[in-house]
Amino acid sequence: MTLEDLAARQRAFAEARAWGPFHTPKNLVMALSAEVGELTELFQWLTPDEATSAPQDPAARARIEDELADVLLYLTRLADVLGVDLIAAAHAKIDRNETRFPPNIGRAALDR
């Protein structure tokens, strides 16, 4: 399944529920932000090691997958409403990052 299929499925889902008027860019940015908050909540009190091993616990994994899915769903819907090709934009960004951050730049790039 591709991201285009996912966007099409969400578009149909929103249309069937007459949610178009609510799915404005500002509202969807807020919904995306709220879902990232729910994802953050799953990890906030974990030690780094606990966070790394969290997906090994089936119940924790289910919650993580659920929140990651919500983030992707609102991101895809927002991009669709704005008419942006997410995958193309992401590859264009990596192209630029390859110039900005030469291999072996190491941590320096992270401390800008």
Next chain:
Amino acid sequence: MTLEDLAARQRAFAEARAWGPFHTPKNLVMALSAEVGELTELFQWLTPDEATSAPQDPAARARIEDELADVLLYLTRLADVLGVDLIAAAHAKIDRNETRFPPNIGRAALDR
């Protein structure tokens, strides 16, 4: 291009820069959250109408595509590090949403 291709490209990008130790789940959740903050900043002072027409301005569109790309890149990287299949998780979530929110439920579902 698929999301799997994108994840593979990012994995290679991170490995070439020895960024593995920094790409922990907690750090990537924070980076994802910071990028959503940058996306939010682009829309925060716009009226709903201005937000809807923002992609028609080439400079605004470039900034929006850039921030949407950053959000997708960190989301894809986080899912890869956690071993989660994002597209499968998203479709599973829509499957559940189709039961939770029957067609024509309208706004009620949004006000829970």
Next chain:
Amino acid sequence: MTLEDLAARQRAFAEARAWGPFHTPKNLVMALSAEVGELTELFQWLTPDEATSAPQDPAARARIEDELADVLLYLTRLADVLGVDLIAAAHAKIDRNETRFPPNIGRAALDR
């Protein structure tokens, strides 16, 4: 009651529950971010007019006050752990903003 009183009360609250090891700067930044996500969720589907009148509804007001409180509590706790005087920092920032944004600059300042 001052912000210092609030910080002192939270410090005692955390100590009584042995939460010190969890209240690291990174964890508290994540908790703050998650709480802002919950606040965002309250407003995301409202029209601008509905958002403005939301505090007139007692149940909505209670939810808003609860989430604003959580944001302030984690912000105060984070500043306390980092040894930052929040009120002084805020006034220093307004001092700088008075230079950066002269009166009557209007919207231009918001579009940077």
Next chain:
Amino acid sequence: MTLEDLAARQRAFAEARAWGPFHTPKNLVMALSAEVGELTELFQWLTPDEATSAPQDPAARARIEDELADVLLYLTRLADVLGVDLIAAAHAKIDRNETRFPPNIGRAALDR
């Protein structure tokens, strides 16, 4: 200086710049969220130990104080626009938390 003084100063600041129409609840929630994103960015790649010692470096401390200030400023402005007494709401929330989380509940409370 109290939070009320800070709110009054921001209100005057916004009025002098005719920013009232932009300072709607939804816009201010977005601005608050974007500022928390900037704060998050300062900590995202730091190890827990680096994050704890960050305020000892004067340049890092200045950036942290600046972002904490921005978060407090938008939070105070948002509460003012909504007519909410932040300090009272925060104490009411701690009152409830003292019932929800008895002393020595320890980590259990964090894992709900």
